Every structure is written in C-alpha cells, then in structure tokens.
Amino acid sequence: MTQDYLGRIGNLIRDARKHRGLTQQQLADLLNTSQSAVNRIERGHQNLSLEMLARIGSALDSEIVALGAGGPTHLRVTGPTTLSGTIDVKSSKNAGVALLCASLLNKGRTTLRKVARIEEVNRLLEVLDSLGVQTRWLNDTNDLEIIPPAQLDLASIDEEAARRTRSIIMFLGPLLHREETFDLPYAGGCNLGDRTVQPHMVALRPFGLDVKATEGSYHATVDRTVEPTRAIVLTERGDTVTENALMAAALHPGTTVIRNASSNYMVQDLCFFLQRLGVRIDGIGTTTLTVTGAEEIDVDVDYAPSEDPIEAMSLLAAAIVTNSEITIRRVPIEFMEIELATLEEMGFNYTLSPEYVAENGHTRLVDITTLQSTLRAPHDKIHPMPFPGLNIDNLPFFAVIAAVAEGQTLLHDWVYENRAIYLTELTKLGAQVKLLDPHRVLVEGPTRWSGTEIVCPPALRPAVVILLAMLASKGTSVLRSTYVIHRGYEDLAERLNTLGASIETFRDI
Numbered sequence: 001m002t003q004d005y006l007g008r009i010g011n012l013i014r015d016a017r018k019h020r021g022l023t024q025q026q027l028a029d030l031l032n033t034s035q036s037a038v039n040r041i042e043r044g045h046q047n048l049s050l051e052m053l054a055r056i057g058s059a060l061d062s063e064i065v066a067l068g069a070g071g072p073t074h075l076r077v078t079g080p081t082t083l084s085g086t087i088d089v090k091s092s093k094n095a096g097v098a099l100l101c102a103s104l105l106n107k108g109r110t111t112l113r114k115v116a117r118i119e120e121v122n123r124l125l126e127v128l129d130s131l132g133v134q135t136r137w138l139n140d141t142n143d144l145e146i147i148p149p150a151q152l153d154l155a156s157i158d159e160e161a162a163r164r165t166r167s168i169i170m171f172l173g174p175l176l177h178r179e180e181t182f183d184l185p186y187a188g189g190c191n192l193g194d195r196t197v198q199p200h201m202v203a204l205r206p207f208g209l210d211v212k213a214t215e216g217s218y219h220a221t222v223d224r225t226v227e228p229t230r231a232i233v234l235t236e237r238g239d240t241v242t243e244n245a246l247m248a249a250a251l252h253p254g255t256t257v258i259r260n261a262s263s264n265y266m267v268q269d270l271c272f273f274l275q276r277l278g279v280r281i282d283g284i285g286t287t288t289l290t291v292t293g294a295e296e297i298d299v300d301v302d303y304a305p306s307e308d309p310i311e312a313m314s315l316l317a318a319a320i321v322t323n324s325e326i327t328i329r330r331v332p333i334e335f336m337e338i339e340l341a342t343l344e345e346m347g348f349n350y351t352l353s354p355e356y357v358a359e360n361g362h363t364r365l366v367d368i369t370t371l372q373s374t375l376r377a378p379h380d381k382i383h384p385m386p387f388p389g390l391n392i393d394n395l396p397f398f399a400v401i402a403a404v405a406e407g408q409t410l411l412h413d414w415v416y417e418n419r420a421i422y423l424t425e426l427t428k429l430g431a432q433v434k435l436l437d438p439h440r441v442l443v444e445g446p447t448r449w450s451g452t453e454i455v456c457p458p459a460l461r462p463a464v465v466i467l468l469a470m471l472a473s474k475g476t477s478v479l480r481s482t483y484v485i486h487r488g489y490e491d492l493a494e495r496l497n498t499l500g501a502s503i504e505t506f507r508d509i
Helices: 003-019 024-031 035-042 050-060 093-105 119-130 159-163 166-175 190-207 239-250 265-276 309-321 337-345 397-402 420-429 460-472 483-488 492-498
Strands: 073-079 084-088 110-112 134-137 144-147 181-185 209-214 217-222 255-259 280-282 288-292 301-303 325-332 349-352 364-371 407-412 432-437 440-445 453-455 475-480 503-507
Touching: 003 035, 003 050, 024 035, 024 050, 073 460, 084 492, 093 110, 093 119, 093 166, 093 239, 093 265, 093 309, 119 134, 119 159, 119 166, 119 483, 159 181, 166 181, 166 190, 166 217, 166 239, 190 209, 190 239, 239 255, 239 265, 239 288, 265 280, 265 301, 309 325, 309 337, 309 364, 309 397, 309 460, 397 407, 397 420, 397 440, 397 460, 420 432, 420 440, 420 453, 420 460, 460 475, 460 483, 460 492, 492 503
Parallel strands: 084 325, 110 301, 453 475
Antiparallel strands: 073 475, 073 503, 110 144, 134 144, 181 217, 209 217, 255 288, 280 288, 325 364, 349 364, 407 440, 432 440
C-alpha cells in the first residue's frame, strides 16, 4: 500500500467510525487493539493486513473496507444526463421495517404488499427467520408473507444481522408482551446504546419494561404488574420511539394516551396496520394518539404500506439537477407539501395530477410532472421540522438542488451531528459547499459539474445526493462502495437508467 492509499483508507475509517457514533477507544475495544493503533490507522500511519481490514469493515458495518466475496459494488456514471419518461415511487422503506417489527404482535398470518427489497429489510428478515418466524416472498411484485411461531426462539437470534440494522430497537415494543426477559444485540459501544435507548425507555417503562445497555446488547426485563396509569409523554418526537410506544400499547388491553407523538408517514402507516389488527387508534396524523389495545391479536391480515416520500424527493432532485422533464407517479403529497412550497419559492415549475388514494386506503397520492426551471436561492435558510414540516431525510437533497440555483443557500441540519459534513463531498464535483459548523452548510450556485471518483459516505441520503450530482456532471464519475444506498433504495441505478441515465454497476477485479 502506498502512503496515499493508507491515508485515504484512514479517512474512510474515521468517517465511518464517527457516523456510527464511536470513539477511537470504542472502536479499539471492538477490534481488540489499542486506541493509539486506531489513531495511527486513521492518520494513515499504520500498515493494514487484509484480516484487519475485514475486521474493521465488520465492526463499522461499512463495505468501504469490507473484503467479502466479490468485493463491494461501485457505480460508473456517464454524464451529463437529460432524463425523460415516467417512474413510480416505491413503497416506504421506513414503513416497511416498522411493519415487519409489528408483525410480531400478530399470532396469525401477515401479508405485506409491495415491500421494498432493500438491505435493511433483508437484515430484518434474517433476524426474524432466526427467531423461527416463517417469511417468504410471494411473487415478483414483492408481496411478503410472515407467519410467527407459537414461541419465539430468542436464544438463536442472528446477532450479525441484528447488529447491521438500527431497526432492531423496534423489537422492544412487541417483545415485551411475549417474553419476561430477553437480550437484543445492537451495533456500537455502551455509551451509544445508553443514548439511543433512553427516549424509548420513557415510552416503554410505563408498560413494565426495563432495559440495560451492556456492551453490545440490550438486556430487557418486564414487570407484568406495571401498566400505564396516565398519559405517556414522549421526551423526543421520534418516529421509532412513537412506533415502539404504539406497538406496546397495541397489546395492552386498556386505553393508552401517547402525547408528543410523531405524526410522520411511517407512523401513520403503522397506525393503519394496527387498526387492521383490531386495535383502536384515535388521533392519527396528530401529536396525541389514543390507543385501545387488545389482549390478543390472532388474525390473518393483508396490508399495503404507502409510497415513500423520501424516494419521491430523490427523484424530484434527480429531475431538478439535470433540468429534466419527467413524471413521478404515486407521490404521497401530504408528506411533500413543504418541500414543494420551498422549491416553488426557488423557481421550480411543475404540474400536479388530481389526488387519488393509496392502497392503504388513506394516504393521498398525486403524479408530479417536472418542468425545466431556472432556480434561485431561497430568501431564508432551509431547515427540517417534525411533520408537517420539511422532512429531515429530505434536507440533504436541497444541497444538490441549491448547487444548481443562483445565489447562496444556507442548510441547517440541527438534528444529526456531523451529517452535514458529507455534503461537502459535492465540492469534488465542482459545487461550492462550505461547512460552517457540524450542522450548517452554505451552498453557492450555479455549478459547472465535472465528473470525478468519490467513495460513498457512510450516510444514506448524502450518498444518493452525490450520485444525483454525478448525473449532471460532465464526463465519467465513479461512486465507490455503494452498499449504503442499497440499504434504503431498491434498484435505484437501474431505475434511473430507465429514465435515460447512464449508470453501470461494477466490481473491482
């Protein structure tokens, strides 16, 4: 290895470690080495064996440094591209993973329609299978059947798969009704576990659940004599926290009031699904949910989660950055209205079809046709808010949109520590993106995009933002180690190719 190559590998390891919320010492503990050794690795001052690279990749759940069979996949993008045609938005990733967890509430057969075949779903299916749950894909349209056993085999849980999905924490709500004590593996060190589990404990402690985060595991015990005596007030209006509280309340036969609840799209889908299971829920779409649960749920249920507003925003951004006219069908407009209003202020032109209803019977959908537009920077900063505000996962797409707009745009990601730093990778393609602090970036456009080679950052949405910028970039670009994109998108490159993009998937020989 050359010193330059060691330096690049070190930077990637450092970024992936920070994205996982680990200190150098915590990573060292996972690798059974010293903090000083990790420090040398990250500075590019340490020779690395293939075995150590593989161990680092496993510890960080990052294919950037994984050495599996066939190696990581990369994307080669030839641009600039003009897109055309029509594309359908696929079902919601975040709703899909929540519904997989919620299927554990039901003793009967659960059939979920058009589930996104993404890596996050695959990891959860591996965990469910290891517990004795029967899961099978029914057809090419991604219908999924789930049949739980009479008794879950938690002792045989697939720890490797569990550590590769953050969604495992949503097993707490369903499992507290099935087991009096259980362990769940999770990725990361002890401190990360404490921070992650605390808002969930506020939601689940009234149901008798106590969780201690040990090194690499949640150790849960349930006191059956404890039940909610007053409204549960969530300290964080988080999506997964609200979903955990909902799933715990679903099998509590009394009435539970949940305040400061998220009303986001995946939470609404979970509510509609629980209603199909016989759970009564009032206040769907608001921050106060009143849940009347059941003592037992044993029904055969069929449910189709709604479409994904984040994928819809991804496709909108693809059209905007390439100044293309395409039609995006089945857009959940209720969860895109603030984004569209912000884009209108920037000069974006588009048309909307009349509204129609999603297969879940509730979510409002439209078809959006994008029109060529000349964009300008908005007057105010762009920042996320809980629904019905601009979605936090849609904020990164405004970085690449702002890069094609005239003037300066300030993006403020107040939710995530250090995610904004990955947006500065756009500078390698010609954009002017200045990091002001861990939460704010200043983007100045318009941009003359030029192709280059970039390693995928370990954050899903910024990784897709870079791919979209490559569509508009002159020449050939390479995006390396794209596993993180597959965690949240199904066949994104292939689907963009149907609109006229030129994206080739390849592996190193």
